[in-house]
Amino acid sequence: MPSALDTPQGAAELAESLLPPLGNRWLHTQAVAARACEVSAAVPEGERDLLVAAAWLHDLGYAPELRDTGFHPIDGARHLVGLGAPDRLVRLVAHHSGAVYEAEQRGLTTELAAYEREDSPLLDALIYADMTTGPAGQSFDFDRRIDEILVRYEVGSVVHTAISKARPYLAGAIQRTQNRLRQAADQSANGS
Secondary structure, eight states: OOOGGGSHHHHHHHHHHHSGGGTHHHHHHHHHHHHHHHTGGGSOGGGHHHHHHHHHHTTGGGSGGGOSSSOHHHHHHHHHHHTTOOHHHHHHHHHGGGHHHHHHHHTOHHHHHTSOOOOSHHHHHHHHHHTTBOTTSOBOOHHHHHHHHHHHSOTTSHHHHHHHHHHHHHHHHHHHHHHHHHHHHHHHHTTO
16 A cells, blocks of 8 residues: 555645745645656656656755754655655655756765656656746746746855756656657547
8 A cells, every 4th residue: 555645635634734934935846746747747657756756856855853964855755755655756756856966066965866867758747747846836947947947045154056957858858758658649549
């Protein structure tokens, strides 16, 4: 029987228990979950709830009470492990939006490597949902979102450097998700 955390409702309840005090981070999280619903046709039908659950939980590690390493993908993943969350959900949270690039900058590659990264339509769609949603929930295209991050973080900072290096990887995930959405729309239009 799956954990409630890998359902949209269970994940939303956990996120709502920790993130609202963070203001814009909570607005961003809600909008990423909504975007994940919008792009769920890019993943197999049986994985759509997991996509939305991961979207609700992707920034959980920003909650101050979960802070351990100071790197939110790892801190969120660790918390989910402690709650007994399914392994795949934990791995998606740990690796969302090119986390490996920032882990390298922070000297946390060993800690992140504890969670195997999957290269899949599901991870791509999670990246799409996060990388097309602004810091206060705005709907952005990918380039505008990346530019917004690069302006928000100073040149030479960990995040600026990591996002700059991750940009081609993230762009690939965006493109693959857009292609899958087009294919799904074509199949739907053709009745197959």
